[in-house]
Amino acid sequence: xxxxxxxxxxxxxxxxxxxxNVYIETYGCQMNQADSEVVxxxxxxxxxxxxxxxxxxxxxxxxxxxxxxxAELRVKKRLIEFDGLRKKKNWLKIGVLGCMAERLQTQLVExxxxxxxxxxxxxxxxxxxxxxxxxxxxxxxxxxxEETYADIVPIKLDTNGVTAFISIMRGCEDFCxxxxxxxxxxxxxxxxxxxxxxxAKDLFSKGYREVTLLGQNVNSYIWNKGKEDEINFAxxxxxxxxxxxxxxxxxxxxxxxxxxQELLDTIAKYENICNFIHLPLQxxxxxxxxxxxxxxxxxxxxxxITAIKNTIKDCGIATDIIAGFCxxxxxxxxxxxxxxxxxxYDSAYMFNYSQRSNTLAAKKYxxxxxxxxxxxxxxxxxELQRELSLQSNRKDVGKxxxxxxxxxxxxxxxxxxxxxSQNKVVIFDCKDFKPGDYVKVKIVDCTSATLFGESL
Ligand code: 5AD
Ligand code: SF4
Numbered sequence: 001x002x003x004x005x006x007x008x009x010x011x012x013x014x015x016x017x018x019x020x021n022v023y024i025e026t027y028g029c030q031m032n033q034a035d036s037e038v039v040x041x042x043x044x045x046x047x048x049x050x051x052x053x054x055x056x057x058x059x060x061x062x063x064x065x066x067x068x069x070x071a072e073l074r075v076k077k078r079l080i081e082f083d084g085l086r087k088k089k090n091w092l093k094i095g096v097l098g099c100m101a102e103r104l105q106t107q108l109v110e111x112x113x114x115x116x117x118x119x120x121x122x123x124x125x126x127x128x129x130x131x132x133x134x135x136x137x138x139x140x141x142x143x144x145x146e147e148t149y150a151d152i153v154p155i156k157l158d159t160n161g162v163t164a165f166i167s168i169m170r171g172c173e174d175f176c177x178x179x180x181x182x183x184x185x186x187x188x189x190x191x192x193x194x195x196x197x198x199x200a201k202d203l204f205s206k207g208y209r210e211v212t213l214l215g216q217n218v219n220s221y222i223w224n225k226g227k228e229d230e231i232n233f234a235x236x237x238x239x240x241x242x243x244x245x246x247x248x249x250x251x252x253x254x255x256x257x258x259x260x261q262e263l264l265d266t267i268a269k270y271e272n273i274c275n276f277i278h279l280p281l282q283x284x285x286x287x288x289x290x291x292x293x294x295x296x297x298x299x300x301x302x303x304x305i306t307a308i309k310n311t312i313k314d315c316g317i318a319t320d321i322i323a324g325f326c327x328x329x330x331x332x333x334x335x336x337x338x339x340x341x342x343x344x345y346d347s348a349y350m351f352n353y354s355q356r357s358n359t360l361a362a363k364k365y366x367x368x369x370x371x372x373x374x375x376x377x378x379x380x381x382x383e384l385q386r387e388l389s390l391q392s393n394r395k396d397v398g399k400x401x402x403x404x405x406x407x408x409x410x411x412x413x414x415x416x417x418x419x420x421s422q423n424k425v426v427i428f429d430c431k432d433f434k435p436g437d438y439v440k441v442k443i444v445d446c447t448s449a450t451l452f453g454e455s456l
Pocket of ligand 2: 217
């Protein structure tokens, strides 16, 4: 029947698409995880299928991070492995997304033989790039001043069904001198609050019980600036908190220079906004902070911590620290250690300084702390943080916390794990509890990384 043939010819393009499995691998920050979920939605809408199995993939996307050299090296190694897969599967397409795509552009095609390079603001171009069947690599790396993907409902990848990210703004204009992000993610822009609330409601109705509002500097969130109905970050937090008292709210990340008293008051006011603040210090030395272009002094930072402690009862505080930034002396380093003790951080992400080309620091200051010395300082920082985390956890033994269950403990399938409002991981016996439940737990023991409890 010739009619059938013509139908199938017309549908051939569609059928080709349906045959195509997309596998997405994500590196880097939470923002990248959220972006991969947007990409998932874009390709699914265009008729592709998502797969978790690399060996089923017809198209591989790697969402990448440029923040430190190590992160890029890891991805480049992975791209060599993917190129190897293509030798057995010659139709396989490999695409690089995210910050490395933006930073390296055609270099990735030449060096790593990838078929597609798509920057953080160009994900809507992916279906078009995929449908081009010519041999030339597809590149789309235009940055935007408007794109927020506000209308796209992300497809949850790798989800526990309980906690989710919501991206509320994109880009960064802070230009910390060491940081590549303003160059790879472009100008700051905020997402329409109504779409954020709609996403939070939708997640709640699907059983999610915690959302983390994401942005490179969430305090810069602003909608309808200067107008009567202006919404800043504190107001947005309150709006999301009103969605449902059983929906926990977190946020990441705040820049210390602009975390406001209004935000702290909002966190204190709403029971379901978690008592936890991630406040990157980077260095405890005012001289270093100036070279880093952080726009606050050691004293300013201490004042913010005091305000947090005075406003929010039992607030967990975490931070980021960079060891061995340009010209850092032992005195600067000791200032960092001293500050860590003074704050008593509950947890920290700690890194060796990694010079990134084109940043202010790369242009102006020599990367003059030898690798061994950077590493020695970093190890001192890590060891101190381990002690501080242990001290902080020991203080919790004997106390009761409300824990939101996220899943089964990895070590013991008769135990569950969840988090306190302060973002600490608690392990306790399953009984009849399940992911998504709120459970009152009394802490009976701890390590520096984990609390162990008994449900009440
Ligand atoms: N080298 C080391 N760490 C860096 N970070 C950002 N840029 C660099 C760099 N060039 C760290 C900062 C930031 C976190 C996301 O990564 O601590 O807060
Ligand atoms: Fe980088 Fe600073 Fe922006 Fe954070 S605030 S993304 S460290 S430039």
